[in-house]
Structures are given as C-alpha cells and as structure tokens.
Amino acid sequence: MSATGWFRDLLAGPTRGPATVRTSGTWPRTALALPFIGMALVVGLDYLSTLEVTLEPALTAVPALAAIVSRRVWYPILIGVLSEVAAFAMAAYNHVLGESVHSATVFAIALVTAISWVSATLRLRQDQALADAQLVAEIARRVLLRAVPDRVGSVRAAVHYAAAAAHARIGGDLYEVVNTRHGVRAVVGDVRGKGLGAVETAAAVLGAFREAAHQEPVLEKVAGWLAVSLDRSLREHDHPGLEEEFVTLVLIGVGPDGTAEIVNCGHPAPLLLTGDGAVRPLELAETVPPLGVLDPEDVAPPVLKVPFAAGDRVLLFTDGVIEARDRAGRFYPLAERFPGCARGGPVEVLELLHADVVRHVGRPLGDDAAMLLLQYEPAAQPGQQLPHQNGRLAHQ
Numbered sequence: 001m002s003a004t005g006w007f008r009d010l011l012a013g014p015t016r017g018p019a020t021v022r023t024s025g026t027w028p029r030t031a032l033a034l035p036f037i038g039m040a041l042v043v044g045l046d047y048l049s050t051l052e053v054t055l056e057p058a059l060t061a062v063p064a065l066a067a068i069v070s071r072r073v074w075y076p077i078l079i080g081v082l083s084e085v086a087a088f089a090m091a092a093y094n095h096v097l098g099e100s101v102h103s104a105t106v107f108a109i110a111l112v113t114a115i116s117w118v119s120a121t122l123r124l125r126q127d128q129a130l131a132d133a134q135l136v137a138e139i140a141r142r143v144l145l146r147a148v149p150d151r152v153g154s155v156r157a158a159v160h161y162a163a164a165a166a167h168a169r170i171g172g173d174l175y176e177v178v179n180t181r182h183g184v185r186a187v188v189g190d191v192r193g194k195g196l197g198a199v200e201t202a203a204a205v206l207g208a209f210r211e212a213a214h215q216e217p218v219l220e221k222v223a224g225w226l227a228v229s230l231d232r233s234l235r236e237h238d239h240p241g242l243e244e245e246f247v248t249l250v251l252i253g254v255g256p257d258g259t260a261e262i263v264n265c266g267h268p269a270p271l272l273l274t275g276d277g278a279v280r281p282l283e284l285a286e287t288v289p290p291l292g293v294l295d296p297e298d299v300a301p302p303v304l305k306v307p308f309a310a311g312d313r314v315l316l317f318t319d320g321v322i323e324a325r326d327r328a329g330r331f332y333p334l335a336e337r338f339p340g341c342a343r344g345g346p347v348e349v350l351e352l353l354h355a356d357v358v359r360h361v362g363r364p365l366g367d368d369a370a371m372l373l374l375q376y377e378p379a380a381q382p383g384q385q386l387p388h389q390n391g392r393l394a395h396q
Contacts, residue, residue: 031069032069032070032075034065034069035062035063035065035066035069035079036079038061038062038065039059039062039079039082039083039086042055042056042058042059042062042086043086043089043090046090046093046094047093054090054091054094054096054101055090056087056090056091056094056096056101056102056105057101057104057105057108059083059086059087059090059105059109060083060105060108060109060112061112062079062080062083062109063076063079063080063083063109063112063113063116064076064112064115064116065079066078066079066080066116067116067117067119067120070120071120071123071124071127072120073117073120073121073124074117075120076113076116076117076119076120077113077117079113080109080110080112080113080116081113083109083113084106084109084110087102087105087106087109088102088106091105145161145174145175145176145206146176148175148177148372149177150345150346150347151377152177152178152179152184153179153183153184153254153256154183154184154254154256154258154376154377154378154379155184155254155374155375155376155377156345156346156374156375156377157177157186157346157372157373157374157375158345158346158347158349158350158372158373159175159177159350159370159371159372159373160350160351160353160354160370160371161173161175161368161369161370161371162320162354162365162368162369162370163368172190172191172192172198172199172201172202172368173188173189173190173191173202173318173320173368173369173370174187174188174189174190174191174202174205174206174249174370175187175188175189175316175370175372176206176209176210177372177374178209178210178213178214180213180214181214182213182214182216182217182253182255183253183254183255183256184253184254184374185213185219185222185251185252185253185254186251186252186253186316186372186374187205187206187209187213187249187250187251187252188249188250188267188316188317188318188370188372189202189205189247189248189249189250189267189318190247190248190249190267190318190319190320190368190370191205191247192245192246192247192290192292200233201230201233201234201245201247202247204229204230204232204233205226205229205230205233205247205249205291207229208225208226208228208229208230209222209226211225212225212226219251219253219261219263219303220263220300220301220302220303222251222263223249223251223263223265223291223299223301224296224297224299224300226247226249226291227291227292227294227296227299228296230247230291230292230296231292231295231296234292245292246266246289246290246291246292246293247265247290247291247292248265248266248267248290248291248319249265249266249267249290249291250262250263250264250265250267250268250269250270250316251263251264252270252314252316252374254308254374254376256378258307258308258309258310258376258378259305259306259307259308260305260306260307260308260314260376261303261304261305262282262284262303262304262305262306263301263302263303263304264283264284264288264301264304265288265289265290265291265299265301266287266288266289266290266291266293267290267318268317268318268319268322269281269282269283269284270282270314270315270316270317271314271315271317271334271335271338272306272312272313272314273312273313273314273315273338273339273342274309274312275309275310275311275312277339277342279335279338279339281335282304282306282314283304284301284302284304285302286302288301288302308376309376310376310377310378311375311376311377312375312376313342313346313349313373313374313375313376314373314374314376315334315338315371315372315373316371316372316373316374317334317369317370317371317372318368318369318370318371319367320365320367320368320369320370321334321353321357321369321370321371322334323367324357324360324361324365324366324367324369325361326360326361326362327362332357332360332361334353337353337356338353341353341356345375346373346374346375349373350371350373353371354369354371357369
C-alpha cells in the first residue's frame, strides 16, 4: 500500500465488525477533504475581503463538519486544533487578538470540537452495536433459513430473500426445500407481523415442515402437521393477540415422474413458466384460509396436481414481491415480468427479478420479499428419454 493510501485508510478508519456489514450513511473517503476545503475557504475569503468585519467565527463550523464526514473519533480533534491555529493566524492578520470576537471564536471552536468528539464516539459505539446485531442476525438467518443447494432431486433450485428490516436481514418470510422418499418438497410462507415473534413462529413452522415432509406421504397432511405445530408454538410462547396470529404458505411436491402437487393456505398462487414462455398461476378452485385461522383438526386443504415437463419453472414468492409499489402506487406485475427475466439458471433468474422489483419501486422494499424458483430437470440414465419439452423428446 502506498503512503497516501495508508494515510487515507487511517483517516477513514476500518469498519468494525464483520466484513459484510455496510453501515448506512457512510461518506466516501473523498469527503475527508471537506473540512480542509472549508477551512481554506474561510481563510481565503477573509484574506481577500476588503470589509472590516472578520470571518473568523465561521471557523466554528469546521470541526462539526469533521464529525460528519469521518468515523475516526480523533479526526474532529485534529480539525479543531487546526481550526484554532487558523483562528489565531486570522486574528493576528486582522489585528483582533485582544478583541472579544477572537476570544469568543476560540471558545466556540473548542466547544464544537468537544461536542463533535462526543458525537463521533457515540456514533462509533452505535456502529459497533449495529455490526454485532447484524452478525447475530446473519447467524440466526443461516440457522433458520438454510442455504438451498443448486440441485435437489429432480429439480434445480434457488432462493432470494430480502428482509424489510435491512439492518436485521431476517423477518417473517420462510422457505425450505428438501429431498424426500416422496419426491422433492418445498414450502414458502409468510408469518403475520415482524420482529422476534415472527421469527419464532417461522422457526416452528420450518421445524415442523422438515420433519413432516419426510414422514407424511400425503402433501395435505403435511399442512395439517404444520397447523398443529403452529398452534402449539403460539400457545407455548404465550404470544399476545394469539387469536390474530396466522401464517400463509404454499406447499409443493415434485414427484420423480414430474407430477407436481400443490397445497395453498391463503398464500399468493405460484407461477408456472413453461418451455414455450407461457405463464399461468397455479390456483386452486377452492380457497383455504391461512394456518392459524382454523382449528388444526379442520385443516384439510385440497391438492392441485400439475404435470411438469423438463425445463418448466415454478416460482413461489411472498406478497412482499407482488405488493411492491412504485411511486405512483402501481403494484409490481410479476406475471408479466417473469418471462423477461427467465434467462440463465435459477440463481440468475431470481437476481434479475429482484433487480427488476427494486427498479420498479425505486427505493428499498418496505416488506420482506422471498422468492423460490424450482426448475424441473430430471437426471436421466444413459439411453433414457426425458419427459417432453416443447413438444419434443429431450435426450441426455
């Protein structure tokens, strides 16, 4: 590293905490020159001015500016000392060393420097607390919402999750994909509310799904298992407003033969994108309320069966995606934009979709947004023919 680079890093200071943390409001390193520019501007204007009024009191703003642009606690002190030197130089040049305006300026610079130092110290502590909270939230997210492998059984999979609380990186949305003896099974859901209560509820639902998906051969009974687990979790944790707690979710199972089963409990319908570019929502004729509305023994949702062809993609998502509004109040048209973003593998498709949502909104999302994409790609044995794709047999 060059000497100038070292000095620049010394002034800006490294970000404490994990390397992935990005604290909002951080100024670029070029902003460190602003206090020096301000100081030089005041001194230059005073030197060039033909008025009898000195501009020395304007130097009191320089230490305050230093506290804004730098995260080093000693930087405002350095700028304050230089401001005092500039103040004495200006007073000597203007012959006002013994006047009250100079004494008041020196005192004001010292006071503002002290306040700026305190402000920088408190901000540094807040940044460290935020970094620690982000680290804990990231660990909790990785435990609760596990990474989805690129291939799970007969499908390729990818997930994209963006929490509304950007500093926490975890909210009430949930997802999971598992490979069972009954085929690939996945869930995407949305817990009412946010905060720790929503995280506890999501953890209970996901824990139940990871067990029930392997044990229950019938998909609708998996939903019943989740309803029982949710009811027990809410009562054990003594959640306030128990009667108002609920979880919307959609379950999907993809069998080895490419037949998909879908169970929907009050959640937005998944979107199926076929090989010819057609998009259709996988809606059931009968609507079922979210889990937590009915008694667990009354949860018996219908099952929708859909045959998949090789290359078909199904997108599961939460309402944070389709309810994202632009500045004119228009919702994001996911069904219209999905085909245009379906380029590359599942990971690339979700990245394109998320970027398109952010462009549509024009600002950070106001709600948790999760998307799970499953692409049916069965692995055929040598000489075996894969299911039809676009009206033809696909060979491997």
